[in-house]
Amino acid sequence: MVEGVVARYGDRTILDGVNLTVQPGEVRAILGGSGCGKSTLLKCCIGLKVPDAGRALMLGQQLETLSEADQRQLLTRVGVLFQYGALLGSITIGENVALPLKEHTDLPPAVITEIVRLKLAQVELSHAENLLPSELSGGMRKRAALARAMALDPALLFCDEPGAGLDPLTSAELDELLLRMRDRFGMAIVVVTHELLSIRKIADKALMLSQGKVIADGTLQEVIDTDHPEVRAFFSRQAAGELRGPPSALDVLRGTRT
Amino acid sequence: MAAVPQFKVDQSAEGPVLRLAGTLGRPEVRALVAALQTASTGRATLTLDLSAVVSMDSAIVATLIAGWRQAQARGGKLILGAMSPVAETALAAFRVGPAQKAPPSPPTVIEALGATALSTRSAFLDFLQLAADVTFAVGAALVRRAPLRFSAVIEQAIDIGSRALGIVGLITFLVGLTVAFQSAYQLQQFGAAIYVANLTGVSMVREMAPLMCAILVAGRSGSSIAAEIATMKVQEEVDALQVMGMDPLRYLAVPRMLAMTFTIPLLTAMADLLGILGGFLVGIFYLDIAPVAFINQMLSSMVPWDLVSGLIKSVAFAWGIGLIGLYYGFKVQGGASEVGRMTTASVVASIFYIIVADCLFSVLFYVVL
Numbered sequence: 161m162v163e164g165v166v167a168r169y170g171d172r173t174i175l176d177g178v179n180l181t182v183q184p185g186e187v188r189a190i191l192g193g194s195g196c197g198k199s200t201l202l203k204c205c206i207g208l209k210v211p212d213a214g215r216a217l218m219l220g221q222q223l224e225t226l227s228e229a230d231q232r233q234l235l236t237r238v239g240v241l242f243q244y245g246a247l248l249g250s251i252t253i254g255e256n257v258a259l260p261l262k263e264h265t266d267l268p269p270a271v272i273t274e275i276v277r278l279k280l281a282q283v284e285l286s287h288a289e290n291l292l293p294s295e296l297s298g299g300m301r302k303r304a305a306l307a308r309a310m311a312l313d314p315a316l317l318f319c320d321e322p323g324a325g326l327d328p329l330t331s332a333e334l335d336e337l338l339l340r341m342r343d344r345f346g347m348a349i350v351v352v353t354h355e356l357l358s359i360r361k362i363a364d365k366a367l368m369l370s371q372g373k374v375i376a377d378g379t380l381q382e383v384i385d386t387d388h389p390e391v392r393a394f395f396s397r398q399a400a401g402e403l404r405g406p407p408s409a410l411d412v413l414r415g416t417r418t
Numbered sequence: 419m420a421a422v423p424q425f426k427v428d429q430s431a432e433g434p435v436l437r438l439a440g441t442l443g444r445p446e447v448r449a450l451v452a453a454l455q456t457a458s459t460g461r462a463t464l465t466l467d468l469s470a471v472v473s474m475d476s477a478i479v480a481t482l483i484a485g486w487r488q489a490q491a492r493g494g495k496l497i498l499g500a501m502s503p504v505a506e507t508a509l510a511a512f513r514v515g516p517a518q519k520a521p522p523s524p525p526t527v528i529e530a531l532g533a534t535a536l537s538t539r540s541a542f543l544d545f546l547q548l549a550a551d552v553t554f555a556v557g558a559a560l561v562r563r564a565p566l567r568f569s570a571v572i573e574q575a576i577d578i579g580s581r582a583l584g585i586v587g588l589i590t591f592l593v594g595l596t597v598a599f600q601s602a603y604q605l606q607q608f609g610a611a612i613y614v615a616n617l618t619g620v621s622m623v624r625e626m627a628p629l630m631c632a633i634l635v636a637g638r639s640g641s642s643i644a645a646e647i648a649t650m651k652v653q654e655e656v657d658a659l660q661v662m663g664m665d666p667l668r669y670l671a672v673p674r675m676l677a678m679t680f681t682i683p684l685l686t687a688m689a690d691l692l693g694i695l696g697g698f699l700v701g702i703f704y705l706d707i708a709p710v711a712f713i714n715q716m717l718s719s720m721v722p723w724d725l726v727s728g729l730i731k732s733v734a735f736a737w738g739i740g741l742i743g744l745y746y747g748f749k750v751q752g753g754a755s756e757v758g759r760m761t762t763a764s765v766v767a768s769i770f771y772i773i774v775a776d777c778l779f780s781v782l783f784y785v786v787l
Contacts, residue, residue: 206661235663246658248650260662406516409479410509413466413486413498 161350164214167200167372174200176372177214182365184315187342187349189363189380191394196369198352199320205350206240206318207231219316236264239309241319245301247293253280253304254289260311279307283337299330306337317341319351323358335361356395368394421472425453433463435499439470444477454485454496463495468505479512545745552741555667556675567673574677578639582685585638586631590689593626594618594696602705611705615712616719618697623720627689628728629776632735635682636768640739643674644764647747648757656748666748675740682736683729690728727783731776738771 161182167175175197182188190198203209204216207223215222221234247256257276280286283303293301323331335358342349353359366383368376368391376386384395423440436457458464489496558564601617650656659666701707746764750756
């Protein structure tokens, strides 16, 4: 899906030669600490950032090389769940879910309405069809955004930190929802996250980034067993400062580290 | 061990030794700085003996590190000798951040002017690009090559138009009143009070109504456009539209631009009438001009071009306000404070544009044409 991707903001290199693949029916986690490049990698995958080098492919096609019509067609097969939902605040939940259906299909309004109700029922938000996003809790907004991402039955779903800002129970419910989607529809799911419980529950394979480079890639167990200090620290929740970060005053005065 | 803080410099075979003892904290920092400066000179290696330290806080640790940096800068060394367990624990507890580079010196006037010129040029080019893209999107929607969300246009028109009716009407009425009073004061001296009708009619329709209407709309609706789009950008709603295969310009910009284009001239026409009404009331109640005489005098002094030129200006103002609001909205990066900053910037830029455009129109309509 991405091959040798390099991404920069100004003169800062955020991603440096990253490769990532995902198979149908697989949940791929992109892991790493804050500032490692996870969100930038996601943006490259979904076409919001064109890589400075390398290729980002979506279902085997490079978005920026396609015509406008082909881009729109390709994007109908992809769903994105943004970190805070990104529901359009001026329209109801039902209208949000209907948006991609109205935009990309010529289905009759009555059918669209039924599809919206189906999707909302899948995420257990049937009661929220006529509510505005501001009238829902954070967890409900996430589920509504998931319903919208699923509106066109995508083959590929991207989730940007789905558990961010949620309490553990709601986060667990969302994880269950993602797994049900995978099992029922066989879609590939790419999840950007740093929540260990979530990773262990849903991820089939994982890729871990550190300072823009891949430091581990494989099945979840392979990644956990990687003999890399940062990977071990990540999964054992060891404080980052013990591995990297500034030296102690003791080390400096001893001349051990500067 | 004694708890009284002490600093003592001894000489050893390897060089000077600074012995610290007792309870050391912020009050002892100055004394420690003086002791370090006395003990450590040139390229000598100064050894710190902390074996008698009873306690040490972060200020003392920081002072030792500062001394270490200064020694390095001189080409010398500051090293650890014996340490009490307390001193070792204190030193291990604090991490040493890297020395930051000195901030660059402030730019000279020429450099600042140059940087401003470059950033203004870049912003202007970005604005032109957005204007071209929006114009194309509006054109495509009007010739039906792209779907048009008619309900969104109506919604925006109601928001921009109906909610501005009250304020625009009141302000232009008062402006008409004021213009009439000010002109009456002079014209009465020459027995030419009737010409208040001419002045009120022509000035309101040609200039004051379009100008005042545009400035009010810039403050009310232009800022609203900037704030809405900026908030959507910050909340990733614009990104969401993009990844759903929807052009944010078509979805967000086109309805707003069409609404502005149709609504502002209507507001301006209303402003014309209310501004003239203000002058009319001054004429009949203050100057005792017969109502019919006032109206006839006003109409005889005006030509259709007065109204048309005012409406042409209003369309140009509408496009400028809309485009500037969209530009600042889409430009935002960051959080809530940036939304506020961009909204304010859009209002200032819009008002500046209105005044400049008005001046250019004046030259074009009354000098060139």
